Amino acid sequence: MNRSNPGRSGRSIGGADFLQLDPAEALPGGLADWLTDRLRTAISTGHLPIGTRLPATRTLATDLGISRGVVTESYQRLTEDGHLTTHGRSGTIVARAQFSTTPTEPRRTTSTTVLGAPDLEIFDNLRAAPARIDLTPGVPDLAAFPRTAWLRAERAVLNDLESANFGYGDPAGTPALRRAVANWLARNRGIAADPDDLIIVAGVAQAIGLVAQVLDQRGVHEIAVEDPGSLGSRQHLQNWGMHTPPIPVDDRGLQVDVLRESAAKVVMVTPAHHFPTGVVLDGERRRELIQWAADGGLIIEDDYDAEHRYDRPPVPALRAMLTDQVIYAGSISKLLAPALRIGWMLAPPQYKDDLIGRKRLADLGNAALPQLTLAHLMESGELERHLHFLRRRHRIRRDAMVTAIHNYLPTATIHGAAAGLHLTITLADTINDTELAASALAKGVKTHPLSWHSQLPHAPGLVLGYAARTTTEITEAIATIASVPTNS
CATH class of the missing domain: 3.40.640.10 (Type I PLP-dependent aspartate aminotransferase-like (Major domain))
Incomplete structure (x- = not known):
């Protein structure tokens, strides 16, 4: 199918050139990230209108020459994001377009209502704030939850439970x-x-x-x-x-x-x-x-x-x-x-x-x-196998964030790259990190100002989670943060 001729709402679309997808574009080990990003972009641009039925996972995997598990994981992530929905025999349907941050859209996520002085409600308020790309630290890749293994384990437990x-x-x-x-x-x-x-x-x-x-x-x-x-x-x-x-x-x-x-x-x-x-x-x-x-x-x-x-x-x-x-x-x-x-x-x-x-x-x-x-x-042994899988994926996303910071925020100092699910960057002393985080949120990128986590005087900075985001989203988020004007 030619990208200039998107499938009509309510119609099933597929074929060997579905959206002109080319798995060779993906980074090593990043097929699921690549496919998720391409489908999300197609939804947001209208190439996959609301109501479109996507190809079956087996069909798309065969057409692209990739594992069916990659397609299944990509569909699962987009379903959890609310972009897709599953309707039994009707298959997987496009549910909505990507969150947009156009200037005319009402915004309630300001430095005073969400990213002000941290109080007991600060995390609830930030969690509820809409964002195009969420870099909240401490959040694992929820789309990677091993549903099949969990259900298999739960059935085994129930079969033997007195x-x-x-x-x-x-x-x-x-x-x-x-x-x-x-x-x-x-x-x-x-x-x-x-x-x-x-x-x-x-x-x-x-x-x-x-x-x-x-x-x-x-x-x-x-x-x-x-x-x-x-x-x-x-x-x-x-x-x-x-x-x-x-x-x-x-x-x-x-x-x-x-x-x-x-x-x-x-x-x-x-x-x-x-x-x-x-x-x-x-x-x-x-x-x-x-x-x-x-x-x-x-x-x-x-x-x-x-x-x-x-x-x-x-x-x-x-x-x-x-x-x-x-x-x-x-x-x-x-x-x-x-x-x-x-x-x-x-x-x-x-x-x-x-x-x-x-x-x-x-x-x-x-x-x-x-x-x-x-x-x-x-x-x-399922949990250890899952941990090994996560380490490979997280390393790719960590590397993407480090590269993006070097490219877009070259004066920032990176901390904590050897482990974990987040990085911390420190910035010039003249920057107010709470205002920077609030401005980034207004542009659709969610993160923590480092000052939230300090009682003593400390260099300003941001705490940036990467585990739950694709490499493309990570790069876009860092570029967005870099575009925020500062008084540095």
């Missing part, structure tokens, strides 16, 4: 998931853990809240935090009445000497991949922090993004070296999806019972069926 297992369970989590997580941590994080010591929680956010409640009950009302450091984590701690004195982070990680001078007794850290700068706590600082804990301090270790490392194997968790003074927390949110709300904790014995008691009062324990399904994925 009726009694549908009742209330242990608030600390199902034995099956605690065993699976213990094995996962041993293989991937170097942690030797007894399954009975694990507590299954609704993500790291709940773990932080439970720890804050237990420490508050014991007379601890202050938890030192990294600076820059996660605004979200800080808000959770403050919600439970904790003071959060900032401890600066440099290119070697947390400044432990400043922590000692602060007289804080508890500190929360992200040592494997610091949020937001991406720095890994170096060997000397790790030893200093371990000694600080051995002298009576308590470490809350958020193992943020630990598995997503591209230059070498991830560093071992602090918990692997110091069990009695580390409360360890991790989750499945960056590996599968935040919607599952499944995480885990390991706590020293003196805190375990109190934490389980708080978990019981919070929700009686996580839902059992998702726990059992995840346990099956972990034990079958």
Whole structure:
């Protein structure tokens, strides 16, 4: 079909030259990104009008000489974006055009309503704000969720599940998931853990809240935090009445000497991949922090993004070296999806019972069926295969963002490229990063100003997530940010 003669609404279109697609245009390993981008562009330009029925996945894959799985994934992403819809035997239909940011369109996403001073509603407001390209950090590629593997695991669990297992369970989590997580941590994080010591929680956010409640009950009302450091984590701690004195982070990680001078007794850290700068706590600082804990301090270790490392194997968790003074927390949110709300904790014995008691009062324990399904994925090897797939894809997208920053923002300094799902850039001191992020949002690109995550004075910058975007979208987003006028 010639591109100048798009299919009519309601008609099925296909053929060997459908949209003149040429898989040779795709970057190595980026076929799904390429196809998704080409179809999204065709929808937005009207070459695929609303109501058009797309070729069957098998047909298009054969015509293009690519894997059917690539076409299926592309259709799935566009369906989740709202561009396509599936109508049983009617096939896959174009549902709407791409979000447009024309000057006449009403805009409610301004620096005062969305990107002002961060308050408790800031993340909800930003999440609800429309954007053409969303570079929000901490968001995995939701289109890559292994639906087929998850459904297969869920069916296997249901086939063997006894009726009694549908009742209330242990608030600390199902034995099956605690065993699976213990094995996962041993293989991937170097942690030797007894399954009975694990507590299954609704993500790291709940773990932080439970720890804050237990420490508050014991007379601890202050938890030192990294600076820059996660605004979200800080808000959770403050919600439970904790003071959060900032401890600066440099290119070697947390400044432990400043922590000692602060007289804080508890500190929360992200040592494997610091949020937001991406720095890994170096060997000397790790030893200093371990000694600080051995002298009576308590470490809350958020193992943020630990598995997503591209230059070498991830560093071992602090918990692997110091069990009695580390409360360890991790989750499945960056590996599968935040919607599952499944995480885990390991706590020293003196805190375990109190934490389980708080978990019981919070929700009686996580839902059992998702726990059992995840346990099956972990034990079958499916989760590790999925992680290997994600690493390949994320590396391509990371490289695209680094290249785009070099091309469009050559004066920016890049931080955290070796691991994780985001990059941080720092900019000239004369730039107001909140205003820059607000202006970028007005142009359809969503991101975080670095100043949100700082209590101490720090260079302005942006925190840019890349895991959920195609290489084309990433390049376009960085070019858009570069087009925003600044007073630099």
